[in-house]
Amino acid sequence: MIDFLVANFNLIRGLHIIFVMAWIAGMLILPRLFVYHMKAAPGSDMDGVFKLAELRTMRIIINPAMILAFAMGLLLVLADSRIRGWSFLLQPWMLTKLAALVFLFGWHGFMSKARKRFAADQNTRSEKFWRMTNELPFVAAIIIVLSVTTKFLNH
Numbered sequence: 737m738i739d740f741l742v743a744n745f746n747l748i749r750g751l752h753i754i755f756v757m758a759w760i761a762g763m764l765i766l767p768r769l770f771v772y773h774m775k776a777a778p779g780s781d782m783d784g785v786f787k788l789a790e791l792r793t794m795r796i797i798i799n800p801a802m803i804l805a806f807a808m809g810l811l812l813v814l815a816d817s818r819i820r821g822w823s824f825l826l827q828p829w830m831l832t833k834l835a836a837l838v839f840l841f842g843w844h845g846f847m848s849k850a851r852k853r854f855a856a857d858q859n860t861r862s863e864k865f866w867r868m869t870n871e872l873p874f875v876a877a878i879i880i881v882l883s884v885t886t887k888f889l890n891h
């Protein structure tokens with residue numbers, strides 16, 4: 737099994753990156769939908785359109801992409817345990833990535849709860865809040881991508 741993963745490391749890494757793109761893209765678009773949703777009167781046609789768009793963005797893009805990115809990430813961890821040894825999990829670049837991942841998973845859960853509140857006409861956050869926090873997953877993505885690609889080395 738691990739031999740197979742090592743042999744296909746580059747393919748799995750590519751799939752990992754593709755699913756990560758979809759996960760982050762979904763988390764960047766959802767707060768945009770919230771911002772415009774707030775301009776729609778509750779019960780109006782527009783309100784219904786935004787509720788459906790938010791539901792679909794969560795169920796069709798964000799959740800499946802997260803599961804697949806995570807699954808490919810776990811396969812890469814298994815392959816890396818053979819390539820680098822398990823100690824790679826404690827190297828600074830990986831610890832940095834794990835810290836940013838904790839944030840991303842937390843943000844995912846937070847957005848999921850927020851979507852449910854919007855669906856129940858119970859949003860409590862301001863438009864300013866969603867505009868200001870909109871870029872947080874992107875900041876986490878920058879930290880993750882640069883820590884894995886550079887591994888804090890110059891070569």
Ligand code: HEM
Binds near residue numbers: 749810816876878881
């Ligand atoms: C969901 C949990 C995740 C796990 C368990 C995970 C795990 C891994 C592992 C073990 C590697 C191989 C590292 C190497 O040997 O170079 C990897 C590669 C990579 N990961 Fe993740 N990852 C996760 C999420 C993410 C996220 C959220 C991002 C971006 C926002 C990301 C971006 C990347 C990139 C760009 C690579 C390729 C790095 C390279 O080869 O230069 N990963 N991931």
